[in-house]
Amino acid sequence: MSDTVVVGLDVGGTSTRATALTLTGERLGTGRAGGGNPTSHGAERAAAELLRALRGALANVDPTRVAAGTIGLAGAARLLADPAGRAAFDRAWRDAGLRCPYAVHGDALVAYASGTAAPDGTVLIAGTGAITAQVRDLRLDRVADGHGWLLGDAGSGFWLGRESVRRLLADLDAGRTPGALATAVLTELMGSAEIAARPRDTVDATIQTVTRRPPIELARLAPLVVTAAADGEPVATALVAEAAAHLVDSVGRIRPAGAVTPVVLGGGLLTGDTPLAAAVRAEVGRHWPAAPLRTAGDGAAAAAWLAARELPEVTDPTALHARLFPTTP
């Protein structure tokens, strides 16, 4: 058993991470590569990044020792439905010297498993977008939101960024002196907080600046909101509270009232010690007082754990999880 190794990959839009583990939780290697999402990068490039990350994790490991592997990625269902994408991933797997099969799971399941070993629970992820999923027997069951910036992702980084610009424009319309958040947003967008003699000119210039770029780039303004809220800025504090309400509303669409299973918070906006994470914790606690609250951790290790628990020799996957994620309460 001590010779057996499992491999996990967390494939994201901006980076791919791989980890090789023993079944006692020892980390034998990690690898990192560029974004490897086949939907956004194309199957060949995604597979090349996958291979690079795998080679990093297996630099000091005999790949024939690897008994199981799991790949977590956004849009897992699309990959599984795409023969060319699947073939490219199969090739990368073999080129890394791996002979075992691998499983593909959604990134939401991997985020969930990085926060808890409990088979049933809820994961809420807020980064550029926002999505919630119910997990049953460590499989994704129902999903809420994740509808994209035009129709959903309420409470996400995109949402926070867009709302911060809307509040700025409302201040300019009303002739109010912009507060700290609006000033920061205006400076970020326009390079200066100066307002034209006719404020409508600043309104028009701001709208032009935003609409020249892809809408999703509004998410870049989210850190300004989070930082301002941490400083107690009133508009930012209100936006963060509204975002938390939206996020927990989407949880409520699929998580039963009175549920006592864990809720795992993931994504860049919820894994740090931010006012938004605190507001979401408070809201979740208000709706589900008995729910253990967890924070998502190392996704590649969680993917490797999902692989390990399929092996017959892993008789206590919960104990292995506790060794892998010792800080998880």
Place this chain on the structure above:
Amino acid sequence: MSDTVVVGLDVGGTSTRATALTLTGERLGTGRAGGGNPTSHGAERAAAELLRALRGALANVDPTRVAAGTIGLAGAARLLADPAGRAAFDRAWRDAGLRCPYAVHGDALVAYASGTAAPDGTVLIAGTGAITAQVRDLRLDRVADGHGWLLGDAGSGFWLGRESVRRLLADLDAGRTPGALATAVLTELMGSAEIAARPRDTVDATIQTVTRRPPIELARLAPLVVTAAADGEPVATALVAEAAAHLVDSVGRIRPAGAVTPVVLGGGLLTGDTPLAAAVRAEVGRHWPAAPLRTAGDGAAAAAWLAARELPEVTDPTALHARLFPTTP
């Protein structure tokens, strides 16, 4: 004086209308042509539509009798700042046989003047987009919203359409049986109200259908919301109330508390006898109980009236307005 004629044009994105009037308010002719907005159609095509509408209005009028003219169009400031656009409009004006000068005003001012002769007041327009303007001495003064679908137009047709889809997706997420509005929206988008065995498949298909088209086309769903609200459908009724609150919020950014000047409602969503118009009237009445409420009417006639009141022989423009818009209380 009885020989003098004025001409007005209301240039919109989908149609251009022209009217020729005597100074006693007699309509001598009207003309109609396609959309003539130089921003969306290009200056040459816009000028060609302008000429066609003018020729219709002047079919039975000697153009040398025309002493003044006004063109109302969205983005009037852009036309005035664009020498090529201005030259194309000048040419169309001369080609119609007109020798007098003409003024260019924003469509919001023309909508305002179609509802009241009062020099000061407020106009709120909600159609595909939404904008509010303060009018002072029959000139546009401050403006609120009109920020476009990505960042603003709160309570507009786009907003109603997008929110109706968001409510549908929330129903599907939660496994709720869609109500009458959600059913109508699903049928309009997908050709059927059928929900897949995995409702997430219907969610994904709906999002794909919407995102394949330009976002602004979500405004096409607004009539479904208005109709459902008229039938008392609860989700539609709530959306209409929320839209009215957004629209009146933008009025509040620029209209002083306690103002007693008129408020003119314009745009396709507010000129009919719709639940949204009723909700906006109620909200405006709540905030400004003494404000006379008016509805926008014939924009081309209002533009002609704006032209007439600049002529020295028009000594009582309010009386002329009353003759032109007899149904306005």
